[in-house]
Amino acid sequence: MKRTVVLKVNPLKPRLEIIRVAARIIQNGGLVAFPTETVYGLGVDALNPKAIKNMFKAKKRPLDNPPIIHIADKNDVYMLAKRVPKKAEKLMKTLWPGPLTLVLERSKIVPDITVSGLDTVAIRMPKHKVALSLIWESKVPIAAPSANLAGRPSPTTAGHVLRDLDGRIDLILDGGPTRIGVESTVVDLTVDPPQVLRPGGTTYERLVKVLGDVQLHPAAIVDRRIKVLQARSPGMKHRHYAPRAKLILVEGSSMDKIVERVQELINEFADEGKKTGVLATEETVKRYKADVVRSLGSRKRLRTTAKGLFSCLREFDNDRVDIIVAEGLPLKGLGLAVMNRLRKASGYKIVKVED
Ligand code: TXA
Numbered sequence: 470m471k472r473t474v475v476l477k478v479n480p481l482k483p484r485l486e487i488i489r490v491a492a493r494i495i496q497n498g499g500l501v502a503f504p505t506e507t508v509y510g511l512g513v514d515a516l517n518p519k520a521i522k523n524m525f526k527a528k529k530r531p532l533d534n535p536p537i538i539h540i541a542d543k544n545d546v547y548m549l550a551k552r553v554p555k556k557a558e559k560l561m562k563t564l565w566p567g568p569l570t571l572v573l574e575r576s577k578i579v580p581d582i583t584v585s586g587l588d589t590v591a592i593r594m595p596k597h598k599v600a601l602s603l604i605w606e607s608k609v610p611i612a613a614p615s616a617n618l619a620g621r622p623s624p625t626t627a628g629h630v631l632r633d634l635d636g637r638i639d640l641i642l643d644g645g646p647t648r649i650g651v652e653s654t655v656v657d658l659t660v661d662p663p664q665v666l667r668p669g670g671t672t673y674e675r676l677v678k679v680l681g682d683v684q685l686h687p688a689a690i691v692d693r694r695i696k697v698l699q700a701r702s703p704g705m706k707h708r709h710y711a712p713r714a715k716l717i718l719v720e721g722s723s724m725d726k727i728v729e730r731v732q733e734l735i736n737e738f739a740d741e742g743k744k745t746g747v748l749a750t751e752e753t754v755k756r757y758k759a760d761v762v763r764s765l766g767s768r769k770r771l772r773t774t775a776k777g778l779f780s781c782l783r784e785f786d787n788d789r790v791d792i793i794v795a796e797g798l799p800l801k802g803l804g805l806a807v808m809n810r811l812r813k814a815s816g817y818k819i820v821k822v823e824d
């Protein structure tokens with residue numbers, strides 16, 4: 470067991486002394502959790518194979534699911550990637566720093582273990598003062614998966630990180646809750662047209678505006694379990710975002726029909742003696758009768774639903790509910806990322822209601 474130290478940092482104006490403590494740990498091959506605009510990352514030196522191995526171990530992450538490499542200077546892309554297509558440059562120019570990860574052909578400088586032996590590498594430049602200055606002071610690219618135990622919801626506060634990784638990592642930089650709340654959008658630029666492998670903080674609509682033609686990989690938008698024959702993004706085939714309770718997702722285009730079906734399901738589980746939870750929205754929260762009812766925010770501002778998603782799922786665990794029934798949201802804007810996480814969290818236990 471390590472002793473995990475937690476240091477508070479001002480997210481807007483981090484003190485250099487604190488960042489340097491963290492940077493030294495990274496340079497010595499240690500593990501530092503830090504905030505980004507999306508979720509907390511678990512950072513290690515991307516070019517140090519031993520540090521990478523320790524990161525996989527600390528997270529209990531399968532070795533075949535590589536982390537994202539974080540940079541603070543756009544020029545570093547040319548060191549980590551063999552070829553940078555024009556479309557990638559366009560995205561870097563307009564959307565970096567930001568919640569967008571680019572998959573590119575990898576250069577020889579990147580160790581095998583960092584990319585799980587793939588011939589591609591996932592790179593992003595986060596939009597967060599703490600993350601950027603940590604990378605800068607470390608003087609190395611930082612590989613950082615989300616700072617949760619594998620399979621658990623991603624952490625959006627330092628408390629979430631501590632809960633999962635206390636005693637397993639060296640340091641947590643506590644910069645308060647993260648702004649966006651879901652992970653970055655992962656776009657594959659080794660194919661043309663580029664393809665979204667994971668919907669996230671940068672909306673599909675935004676990518677279309679910048680690039681014109683962008684496709685959504687089928688696995689990113691499915692509503693049932695499919696066999697991904699050749700998982701281009703290894704994360705596609707792993708179980709994800711799961712709270713301890715069982716989760717059922719109710720989808721449909723009519724809000725009233727959804728509410729009705731959610732309540733029916735809750736009543737059935739309550740009759741079986743189960744402790745029940747509803748994941749509702751501002752518009753519907755007052756209409757339910759269950760042991761715990763939580764609102765994700767307004768259906769009209771899907772951004773707010775992303776922000777609270779992972780902490781809501783973790784809070785249901787604290788309440789020790791047996792079953793969560795969640796309302797489906799519109800598949801637009803940040804709603805696409807939220808629904809992707811909820812569908813995975815449900816293990817594709819999805820109930821559809823018709824108009
Ligand atoms: O917002 C985020 O992206 C956060 C913060 C910390 O930056 N990071 C994050 O990392 O979510 P992680 O490791 O939890 O998710 C990385 C995703 C996984 O789905 C992984 O399979 C995919 O990126 N990925 C990594 N390298 C890849 C590659 N070469 N090709 C395709 N997908 C890749």
Ligand code: MG
Binds near residue numbers: 614623
């Ligand atoms: Mg993750």
